[in-house]
Every structure is written in C-alpha cells, then in structure tokens.
Amino acid sequence: MKEFTYTITDAQGIHARPAGQLVKLAAGMGCNITITKDGRTVDAKRIMGVMSLGAKQGHTVTIQADGEGEAEAIEALETFMKENL
Amino acid sequence: MEALNGKSVFGGIAIGKIKIFDKGESVVKRTRVEDIQAEITRFEDAKETAKEQLGALYDKALIEVGEVNAMIFEVHQMMLDDLDYVEAIRHMIEGQNVNAEFAVATVGDNFAEMFAAMDDDYMKARAADVKDISDRVVAILQGKQDIGVLSDEPVIIVADDLAPSETVLIDKSMVLAFVTRHGSTNSHTAILARTMNIPALIGIDYSDDMDGKQAIVNGYDGIFYVDPEASVLKEFQEKQKDDLDKKRLLLELKGKEDVTIDDKRIHLYANIGSVADVAAVLANDATGIGLFRSEFLYLGTKNYPTEDEQFAAYKTVAENMGGKKVIIRTLDIGADKQVDYFQLGKEDNPAMGYRAIRICLNEPAIFKTQLRAIYRASYYGNISIMYPMIISVNEVRQIKAIVEEVKDELDAQKIPYGEVEQGIMIETPAAVMISDLLAKEVDFFSIGTNDLTQYTLAIDRQNPKLDSIYDSHHEAVLRMIRMVVENGHKENCWVGICGELGADISLTKTFLKMGLDELSVSPSMVLKIREVIRNTDTTK
Structure with a gap:
C-alpha cells in the first residue's frame, strides 16, 4: 500500500469538474484507491463519494492506493492533484 | 391586447404562439413489481x-x-x-x-x-x-418526451426561468424568442439568445392562461404583446421583415474581407471582457480581438488572481482564436472599477487618480504576475499586450524594463513564450500630444475614445448632468485621433481604436480616410461595420 497527503490550494476545492477528472483518472487504474478527509474514507472511483467529501482550499486529504500498479497510480494522482487542485 | 413591460436582453422582433415551458415536478407513484x-x-x-x-x-x-x-x-x-x-x-x-x-x-x-x-x-x-x-x-x-421536442411549429418560449441544461436541451429551430419572469441580462438564456440572434425579454410577469396565444416579442423596447390588435401586428410584421433583410445581409458578409471599394484595408477586431465572449467573436467573424479587458480576473474575487489562473484564461482565449491576434490590456482597475483587496481608498477625483498603469508601476509584483501569465500564454497563440492610461515616455520605458525582467526570468526557467507586440492605449491628451515620441517606443497605439473624450472635453463621464454636452464627435477629439494616426505612421506604429467611437457607423468613413489600421468593436457590431467598410469609397 502506498499513500500521500495533499493540501488543496485551488480556491474552489474539489468541485464538480476536477472531481470528475479525478474519478476518471482513478477509474482507469487497476488498484484500489481511496481518499480520506477528516477520518472519512471514500472510494476514489465513485464520484458521489468524492464530491461528498466537500474538500476545499486548505483542507488536507490522504490518497491511498493498494494493489497492482500502486506506485504508478500514486505518482499519477499526485501529479494530478498538484496540477489541478 | 395586453402589453407587458420587461427588460430586453437581446433585440429583434418575434411573432408567434406562446408556449409556456412548465417544468412541473413529475409525480412518481410507487407500484409493486413482480419481475x-x-x-x-x-x-x-x-x-x-x-x-x-x-x-x-x-x-x-x-x-x-x-x-x-x-x-x-x-x-x-x-x-x-x-x-x-x-x-x-x-x-x-x-x-x-x-x-x-x-x-x-x-x-x-x-x-x-x-x-x-x-x-x-x-x-x-x-x-x-x-x-x-x-x-x-x-x-x-415515464416515456416523457424530451423537452427538446416542444412543438411542431416554432414558438415563443415563456418560462419562470431557464437552467443551462434546459436551454441547451431545447431544439433551437423551434424557438422564436425567450421570455422569462426571472433571469438577468447575463444569464445563460441571455447569452444563448445573443448567440442565436433571437430576441429575449426578462422580468415579464406572464400568466399561465397565455399558453397557446399569439404574441409579439419586441426585443428593442422590452415589451411583450399578447393577443395583439391587427394594427399592432401589422406594424411589427413590417418591422420584422426589415430586420430579417438586414440579418440576411449581415450573414452574407461573414467571411468577407474588410476592404473598401477603393481597396483600403482595415483590421476589424472585437472587444471582449471574459473568456466566454470568444464564442460571440467567432460567431460574428471578427478577425481578431482588439481589446481583451483583463479586469474580469480581478473583479468579483476575494484576492489577487494567481499567475496560473490568469495563464489559463489567456491561453484558452489565444487557443480558441486559432492564431488570430489577441490584444490583452493589462489591469485597468481604479476610477469606476473598484476591487476591495486592492485597498485603493477613496479619492475625490478617481478618474484622474490612482488607476491602471499607475497602480501597476507602483506595485510591480502585481504587474509582473500578470505579465508572466500573458507571456506564458503567448506561446499558444498570437498575443499582444497593451498598457492603459499612459501619459509619458518614461512610463513606457519603465514598463519595458519590467517586461525584460519577466522575459529573463522565463528564459532562466526555460519557459517558452512567443513574440508579443507591445502597444499602449492612447486615452489621455498628454499621450496624444507626445504620440510622436511614444511611437518610437512601441509597436502600436490603440485609442480609447471614451476616456480620451472625457479628458479632452473635461467632462466627467459619470455625471448625468453633462450628458447633453458630452460630444464624442467634438472636433477636438477627431483632431486628436488624426494626430495620433499621423504620428504613429511616421514611426511605423500601427494605430487602432478600441473605444465606443470605433463602432459609430457615422464615423467609419472618416476613420478610413484618416488611415486608421484597426477598429475594435463589440462582437455584435462587427458585421454592421464590415457592411459600411465594404460600401465606402474613401476617394469620394
């Protein structure tokens, strides 16, 4: 299992569009991916869950990947978060 | 006949039947299923x-x-x-x-x-x-038809308000006009009406029993006539015919060159104030963007827009314009445009106060963020920059020094950028009087006629008591424009107009004769001006 923690800098947080992009990216990966915020964990491949986190600017989220290709997955997700959020 | 008053968000005349668009919450019954x-x-x-x-x-x-x-x-x-x-x-x-x-x-x-x-x-x-x-x-x-299928004949859509998903859904070939009770001039419906070139009214207090009745939408005066009298109907049918002739003519001008009968060419560009306006620029066939007001990035936000936010906006516009010229005007805050986080303070005379380039040169960090964003975006299209409220050669030199710093930084970071033409707004009498000197410093001039008129005539644009003597056709203003063109051309500096005067068709011939190289007008005026240009012979 691999993970990283990221603090959101985008003024609007994980709003509808980046949530969609994030889920799309996660859905294409073979391993399990979760996002945790304030102790609540959701499946990163499910958009309603990701949106329900209500992650906004200044919030810290932890992304975990578990399974085949977890290292690549974490790398790709980290890049995505830095570029878009 | 009933005449309801509202507000027009787009002009034009529509005559047809009313279709009340009722979203009506659908009733869902619970039933038991076996299979x-x-x-x-x-x-x-x-x-x-x-x-x-x-x-x-x-x-x-x-x-x-x-x-x-x-x-x-x-x-x-x-x-x-x-x-x-x-x-x-x-x-x-x-x-x-x-x-x-x-x-x-x-x-x-x-x-x-x-x-x-x-x-x-x-x-x-x-x-x-x-x-x-x-x-x-x-x-x-429930087998309900998509609201896209509203009717088998074109109708006037009347609704409380329309959401984006609803307006997008509606089959546009079946819509004559939009009439809503709520909504604003900048609402999605208004934007759509403008794009579709059909009249739209807001603030109309209709009643449900109007469904199916004949009506006239007067998008010029904002009046909605229900069950019109024969004489009124006839009057508007004639008006509509005139309009259609005009529209057809304008449509014929799409793709045509901006050249006079005697073969004088001029660049016809459009003014925009947001990324979304690019659609109207393209729809109206402008050959570039002569004024991209960058204030929208700063207004209505709680803090300074970041370099990346600005870069994204500029890049999108440059890319959507597909290599056509996009002239970005740097921050023009102050005077009538106030932004809280700039903490500009109250001034007795803001039009002559701390604004535009004066702020940028005093706070180079804010200015450099914008310049970096513009330069980075320039790699993705054909971007030029112009600076507002210039009064001296010294200011231009200061700007150029900052631009050089920005370019050096980008070079050091190996960030690519394109060739960026440098221009200034000519909107103060001072800039006009020294335009011969300024022309040596820059690639182009863009005359901002609104401020230039205000400063030349010493008339506050915001003061309604002075409206009757605010004359943008004043000989002093026209002479200033002529002087700028002449001085610019001597130094190979091209000259355009991006103020409201550029869209004044009674002056188009005068401007062509003066030798202006560019006119930048609101997107909806582009084809009207093109028609005038193509019918003008500057030798006569």
Missing part, C-alpha cells in the same frame, strides 16, 4: 438513454457555451454511473419490489438531501445535480 430483473433492466436502459442525452447535450453545449461550461454534463454522466448511486437503486428495486421510477426518485432525493444537508453553496449545487440526473432518468422511464 424484478425486468425492472432492473428498465432502469439500466433508461440510464443508458440518459447518458446518451447528456452526451448530446455536452456536444451541443460545447459549441454554444464552451468546454468549461459544457463539462458539467460530462460530470452528470459520471454521476449516473456512480456505483453508490446505481447500487442503491438496484437494492431498492430488489429489496422492496418497487418500480424503477420510484427507486430512482427516492434514491435521487436521498443523495440530494445528503448533499443539501452539508450546508454550503457548493454542496447545494451538487444536490441540484443529483436531482437533475434523477429527474432525467425518471422522465425517460
């Missing part, structure tokens, strides 16, 4: 149909309102495929033997409540999204 598998299949099929509709909506919206706004429909598609949502619906059908409509509506409500309970605006919008997709699936299950 659970068949019910789940019904749901799955309806979900697929909904996704197809959303795909079509996305394609339509992409053209009508651009990618950023269209993406919401892609997100809706993903929400329909969300396993939490889909499984909840399946479980409900299986566990409670209920019909698919009821399961979708109930699960949709539950999810919407979950979002709505989180009590912030962002989450409320998500609640609306879930309702929207669930309503769509329910409508399909």
Whole structure:
C-alpha cells in the first residue's frame, strides 16, 4: 500500500469538474484507491463519494492506493492533484 | 391586447404562439413489481438513454457555451454511473419490489438531501445535480418526451426561468424568442439568445392562461404583446421583415474581407471582457480581438488572481482564436472599477487618480504576475499586450524594463513564450500630444475614445448632468485621433481604436480616410461595420 497527503490550494476545492477528472483518472487504474478527509474514507472511483467529501482550499486529504500498479497510480494522482487542485 | 413591460436582453422582433415551458415536478407513484430483473433492466436502459442525452447535450453545449461550461454534463454522466448511486437503486428495486421510477426518485432525493444537508453553496449545487440526473432518468422511464421536442411549429418560449441544461436541451429551430419572469441580462438564456440572434425579454410577469396565444416579442423596447390588435401586428410584421433583410445581409458578409471599394484595408477586431465572449467573436467573424479587458480576473474575487489562473484564461482565449491576434490590456482597475483587496481608498477625483498603469508601476509584483501569465500564454497563440492610461515616455520605458525582467526570468526557467507586440492605449491628451515620441517606443497605439473624450472635453463621464454636452464627435477629439494616426505612421506604429467611437457607423468613413489600421468593436457590431467598410469609397 502506498499513500500521500495533499493540501488543496485551488480556491474552489474539489468541485464538480476536477472531481470528475479525478474519478476518471482513478477509474482507469487497476488498484484500489481511496481518499480520506477528516477520518472519512471514500472510494476514489465513485464520484458521489468524492464530491461528498466537500474538500476545499486548505483542507488536507490522504490518497491511498493498494494493489497492482500502486506506485504508478500514486505518482499519477499526485501529479494530478498538484496540477489541478 | 395586453402589453407587458420587461427588460430586453437581446433585440429583434418575434411573432408567434406562446408556449409556456412548465417544468412541473413529475409525480412518481410507487407500484409493486413482480419481475424484478425486468425492472432492473428498465432502469439500466433508461440510464443508458440518459447518458446518451447528456452526451448530446455536452456536444451541443460545447459549441454554444464552451468546454468549461459544457463539462458539467460530462460530470452528470459520471454521476449516473456512480456505483453508490446505481447500487442503491438496484437494492431498492430488489429489496422492496418497487418500480424503477420510484427507486430512482427516492434514491435521487436521498443523495440530494445528503448533499443539501452539508450546508454550503457548493454542496447545494451538487444536490441540484443529483436531482437533475434523477429527474432525467425518471422522465425517460415515464416515456416523457424530451423537452427538446416542444412543438411542431416554432414558438415563443415563456418560462419562470431557464437552467443551462434546459436551454441547451431545447431544439433551437423551434424557438422564436425567450421570455422569462426571472433571469438577468447575463444569464445563460441571455447569452444563448445573443448567440442565436433571437430576441429575449426578462422580468415579464406572464400568466399561465397565455399558453397557446399569439404574441409579439419586441426585443428593442422590452415589451411583450399578447393577443395583439391587427394594427399592432401589422406594424411589427413590417418591422420584422426589415430586420430579417438586414440579418440576411449581415450573414452574407461573414467571411468577407474588410476592404473598401477603393481597396483600403482595415483590421476589424472585437472587444471582449471574459473568456466566454470568444464564442460571440467567432460567431460574428471578427478577425481578431482588439481589446481583451483583463479586469474580469480581478473583479468579483476575494484576492489577487494567481499567475496560473490568469495563464489559463489567456491561453484558452489565444487557443480558441486559432492564431488570430489577441490584444490583452493589462489591469485597468481604479476610477469606476473598484476591487476591495486592492485597498485603493477613496479619492475625490478617481478618474484622474490612482488607476491602471499607475497602480501597476507602483506595485510591480502585481504587474509582473500578470505579465508572466500573458507571456506564458503567448506561446499558444498570437498575443499582444497593451498598457492603459499612459501619459509619458518614461512610463513606457519603465514598463519595458519590467517586461525584460519577466522575459529573463522565463528564459532562466526555460519557459517558452512567443513574440508579443507591445502597444499602449492612447486615452489621455498628454499621450496624444507626445504620440510622436511614444511611437518610437512601441509597436502600436490603440485609442480609447471614451476616456480620451472625457479628458479632452473635461467632462466627467459619470455625471448625468453633462450628458447633453458630452460630444464624442467634438472636433477636438477627431483632431486628436488624426494626430495620433499621423504620428504613429511616421514611426511605423500601427494605430487602432478600441473605444465606443470605433463602432459609430457615422464615423467609419472618416476613420478610413484618416488611415486608421484597426477598429475594435463589440462582437455584435462587427458585421454592421464590415457592411459600411465594404460600401465606402474613401476617394469620394
């Protein structure tokens, strides 16, 4: 299992569009991916869950990947978060 | 006959039958089903149909309102495929033997409540999204026709208000005009009406019994006539005919060159104030953007826009214009445009106060952020920069030094950028009087006639008592423009107009004769000016 923690800098947080992009990216990966915020964990491949986190600017989220290709997955997700959020 | 007063958001005349667009909450009844598998299949099929509709909506919206706004429909598609949502619906059908409509509506409500309970605006919008997709699936299950099919003849759409997904859905060939009770001049409906070139009114207090009645939409005066008298009908039919002739003529001018009978060429560009305006620029066939007001990035936000936010906006516009010229005007805050976080303080005479380039040169950090964003975006298209409120050669030299710093920084970071033409706004009499000196420093001049008139005539634009003597055709203003053109051309500096005077067709011939190289006007004026240009012979 691999993970990283990221603090959101985008003024609007994980709003509808980046949530969609994030889920799309996660859905294409073979391993399990979760996002945790304030102790609540959701499946990163499910958009309603990701949106329900209500992650906004200044919030810290932890992304975990578990399974085949977890290292690549974490790398790709980290890049995505830095570029878009 | 009844005449209702409202506000026009787009001009034109429409005559036809009223169709009241009633969203009417659909009633979903709970029924017991025996064949659970068949019910789940019904749901799955309806979900697929909904996704197809959303795909079509996305394609339509992409053209009508651009990618950023269209993406919401892609997100809706993903929400329909969300396993939490889909499984909840399946479980409900299986566990409670209920019909698919009821399961979708109930699960949709539950999810919407979950979002709505989180009590912030962002989450409320998500609640609306879930309702929207669930309503769509329910409508399909109930065999309701898509609201795209409104009628078999073109109608005047009358509604309380229209949401983006509704306006995008409507079959445009069946719409003569939009009339709404709510909405604003900048609402989605208004933008759409402008893009479609059909009249639209807001603030019309209609009643439901008007459905099916004949009506006239007067998009010039904002009046909605229901059951018009024969004489009124005749009057507007004639007006409409004139309009249509004009529209046809304008349509014929799309793709035509901006050249006079005696072969004088001029660049006809458009003014924009946001990324979304690019659609109108392209629809009206402007050959470039002569004034991209960058203030929208600063207004209405709580803090300074970041370099990346600015870069994204400039890059999008440059790319969408596909290599055509885009002239970005740097920050023009101050005077009548106030932004809280700049903490500019109250001034007795703001039009002559701390504004525009004066702020930028005093706070180079803010200025450099914008310049970096513009230079980075220049790699993706044909970008030029112009600086507002210039009064001296010294200012231009200071700007050029900062630009050099920015370029050096980008070079050091190996960030690519393109060739960026440098220009200044000519909007002060001082700039006019030393335009011979300024022309040696820059590539182009763009005359801002609104401020130039105000400063030349010493008339405050904001003072309504002076409206009667505010004369933008004043000989002093015209002489100033002529002087700028002559001085600019001596130094190979091209000269344009981006103020309101540029769109004044009574002056187009005068400007052509003066030798102006460019006119930049609001997108809706582009083709009108083109018509005048093509019918002008400057030798006569």
